[in-house]
Amino acid sequence: MKTITGREENYSQWYLDVIAEADLAEHSVVRGCMVIKPYGYAIWEKIVSIVDSMLKEMGVKNAYFPMFIPQSFLEREKKHVKGFSPELAVVTHGGGNKLSEPLVVRPTSETIIYDSFSKWINSYRDLPLIINQWANVVRWEMRPRLFLRTTEFLWQEGHTAHASLQEADQYSLKILNEVYKKFVEEYLSMPVYTGQKSEGEKFAGALRTYCIEALMQDGRSLQAGTSHNLSDNFSKSFNVAFLDEDGLRKNVFQTSWGVSTRLIGGLIMIHSDDKGLVLPPKIAPIQVVIIPIRPNQAILDAIKLIKSDLNGLSVEVDLRDNLNPGEKYYEWEKKGVPLRIEIGPKDLENNKVVMVRRDTGIKSDCAIGNIGQIAQEMMESIQKNLFLRAEEKRNLSNKNASSWSEFEHGIKTGGYVFAHWCGEEDCEADIKKKVKAVSRFLPFEAEEEVGPHTCINCGKEVKEVKRWAFARAY
Ligand SMILES: [Zn+2]
Incomplete structure (x- = not known):
């Protein structure tokens, strides 16, 4: 029987073993692509159903846009095309003929959706326009990893148009806090930090990118969801404009935001152990398994x-x-089922069962008449324990760095390193070269320290009163 490699021995192999042994997914014949098997897909279906209902509660409406985008659309927003061009899959032929214009397989859908928005929006009465689509996207992946980085992946992408920059900014933060952070923490038991990305790490074409980030067990950070304030960058290129109450024609301000099958990769890495997958009850396709002896x-x-x-x-x-x-x-341990109930002739004689929690492995007897109530309590307890365990692990590895040597040591030992930083792209590239880490976010919730401070790397004076979070990342 195949066993699972220990986390300490080889974390990357452990991750792949957990996926294989839980029967979640496998590599496709096309390099970088992934076959999601029924048990893995059941987890995705739960994610979709919960996130979708949270979005609908906020008034978001679903639509569907084509996967092919005229290449010229991407070129209209200069930074957008520059950011995405190395990852594009391009269709040059259709129906046996060379196409007059190549079509890009969507890496994200801002351009094709905003072309529609330009037709749908005329007056201030059409705003805000709030649309979501569940779709697949393609970004050619050089270093693929199941769930975390695959050439084709599944996601939702939300796209909105607003009358003012302030309203767009508030909306992108509302999605981040009230949908993404809430969902990931409450359902996936994954503690996250919220914050803003640096200029070098933000979405290509955005004014600002906000993110949720979680720390994995090997001390690396995972970007678990992003929400972008696009300002009027795309509306200018796609002529998305409205006639305002004052009779003037103005460009709209936009947001886009997404979470993907990558969440499953994070879910696997943050909770699982050397026995295999560990799933929080709220997202587990099977919550209780009963095994007769x-x-x-x-x-x-x-x-x-x-x-x-x-x-x-x-x-x-x-x-x-x-x-x-x-x-x-x-087998059920490897599949991460939160609670196992064992019942044999001796148990029945004593009118009880044995319950075993997947998160702690603790066994306990339970009177048959109490099973309903005790199982419910255990679901809540496991859900909470997984969150607290991950949060404690993350907090214990957090470090502040005041010198380069502290910073370097902090990055190498894993976890978030908080430091004052100039925020400049060249400096970030230099840090990346030295320690293979970039900034993850400027935390929303962080102590404000009175300056002046100096940049941890280049020594320049820093006005920002908060420390940036750095870490190696997925
Ligand atoms: Zn610097």
Whole structure:
């Protein structure tokens, strides 16, 4: 039987083993592409259903736009095309003929969607316009990794148009805080920092990029979602304008925002252990597995009753007769099912079952009559424990750096290093060359320290009173 490589031994191999053994996904014959298997896709479906209902509650409407974009559209926004051109897949032929204009397979859909917006928006009464689409996108990936970096991935991308820059900024922050941070923390038990990206790391074509970032178990940061204030950069290029109340024609101010299948990569890396996948109950496709030991009719009848007491939870009863209970425990552990219930003839005699939590491995007896209530309590407890465990781990590895040697040491040992920094692109590139790390974000919630400060790398005077967060990243 294949085992899972230990995290300490080889973290990258551990990650791949966890995915393979939980049967989540596999590499496709096309390099960089991923086949998402039913169990992995079930996790994505839960993400989609929860995020979609959160967005709809905020009044967001779904639509769908074509995956092919005329190449000339991308070229209209200079920074946008510069940022994305190394990653583009381009279609040159269709129906056996060379196309008069090449078509780009969408790497993101600002350009094709804003072409529609320019037709849909006429007056201030049409604003704000708030649209989302669930789609696949393609960014040619040189160093692919399942879920984290794949050439084709699934996501939602939201696109909005507003009458003022201030309203657009507020909206992009609202999505970040009230949808992304809330969803990731409450459902994925993934503690995140919120903040703003540097000039060098922001979205190509944006005025400002806001992000949520989580720390993985190996001390690297993962960008888990972004929300961009696009200002009027795209509306100028795509002529998205409205007639305002004062009778003047003005360009709209826009936002775009997205989360992707990358969230599953983060979910795997932040909670799982050397036994395999660990899933928070709120996102687990199967929340409870019941395993009978030497089942007879009485045990099967008891299981029926237990199952009805677990009403509201997603329960799997493993009745396979070709595996022994130990093999079944091992398999469901690898699949990250939060709670296992074991019941054998002796247990039934004593009117109880054995419960085993996946997050801690702790075993406890539970009277059959209490299973419904205890299982619900355990779901909440596991959900909370996973969050607190990840948060504690992250906080323990946080460091402040006041000198280059502290900074360098901090980056090498993993976790976030907070330091005063000039924010300049050249300086960031220099830092990247030296320690293979870039800035992750300027935290929204950080202590303001009275300056003047000096840049951790170049020594220039820094006006910013907050420290930037740096880390190696996925
Ligand atoms: Zn600097």
